Amino acid sequence: MVTVLDTTKPSGKMRHPEKAHRPDQPTRLKKPDWIRVKAPTSKGFHETNKIVKSHNLVTVCGEAGCPNIGECWEQKHASFMIMGEICTRACAFCNVATGMPGALDKDEPVNVAKAVKTMGLNHVVITSVDRDDLADGGAQHFVDVIHAIREYSPGTTVEILTPDFLRKEGALEAVVAAKPDVFNHNLETVPSNYLKVRPGARYFHSIRLLQRVKELDPSIFTKSGIMVGLGEERNEVLQLMDDLRIADVDFLTIGQYLQPTKKHHEVMRFITPDEFKSFETVAYTKGFLMVSASPLTRSSHHAGADFEKLRANREAKLTAAK
Template structure:
């Protein structure tokens, strides 16, 4: 629709109101250097050349410079269009452009080219596919192992609409680390993740825990969306009950003015407190910090557990 006089007036008013609002200032511990190194450009170019996507770019991850700078990336398969519209997420909501069955092999070749020994694979949600894209996840793991049988693979999967047959397809491909994020506390679920259910996510983690051979099971959530410490503690207990071993907790950072607003910025000491609560509950590893993201330094979190995997 071309802009009408009404639209122009509305946009003008909106701009004026936005100008009148206090500028969102990040606390010191969330300020990140904007310096981009040569590794950043190298990985970005390789991904673009091979029509691959990294969640680092699509989700506007605050750690992108550090991870790309160290030669690691979290690959996002199944395209860059997501079928859900989660209120915290920067990935584009749109009808996915078909299914790219060549993607697993292309990705495996790029991982080999980059010389990666550990790789994290995640995806957009694909509610348009009967298996939610599980088959492509499994094929990607298989292709990665064909190129390097010692490679360590972490998968961070969507909820697959709770289709446990699809979950099993991925588990049968034997990822080293199986991750699925619960994202937020029960009370905020409907607002933060429309179309998702906490019970469904907990069931997926439980399924991975009882699968043999068992992968390291991992989840993550954000704080700063309006939850209380009691609710965080309750969520950590629910996660513990699923058999999950690793939990990541990070500060929610609104990716654009159209996304949910941060209700507050947690101090690093508060993250330490959350990690201590998790450990007291019995979780094997809680990685909590302002800039912690699910796949941030993923294998340093899981290495000890990988060494004593069942």
């Protein structure tokens, strides 16, 4: 978990002071037993942490306070967050710092590639902060990272989790041309929540972005994810599934929202495991090739194993259609 900064100091970044907790806000809900995880202490966790630090890298696992960090890092799985650790947006659910980012690190693509090779990853997830300050939103940096990984580890499959590249002409096309194996862009929540949860984004732009990936290169798997427990209604989640299927999205993830600090959007409800199982069942009936829905599901959790299942499911579907 990233420490919340004192924004009165000239650090150049801040933790969403506009979202300060108000006395009239409800008391934070107590976490149910099914959402609790053990603190990371294993040897594998510390080895992964050492590799990440030695290559001067940032992971979304640490920046976003992911509850699965102990499990993933013990297995030497990590999701690398490129283009710095300061985001140009201030989403109400996210614990990544907001402010004006610095210049891109020209050595980062190679450093990421070297870490992937050192860890011996079969599958790697690359994500980033939003970089609205850059003319292409950081698209070329994604391209450079993908190419570097392919050079150092030709057998590694690459999954990217991108920003929306809002108002960045040609950015999406450049990233798709680099041919990642999986293109992930998260909707995060239902459209009625966007104004308060994801104010810098536009729901239907994100849907269109995912649809456009398939139009440009149908061979690339597309993926999106949402959090539940932010006050959404069940029928809104089902409508979102339909919107994603219209865009031909292959893979849907649904996980429980967890409030990083008191300054962030509160958890409105903890969704039960049975409700997650119901979402999974419905999503499969709507035609998704792969669905991961559970309290601790996150976009990159079990990403390698899920990719193998995704690929197998597509092969099975194609075979059945013959």
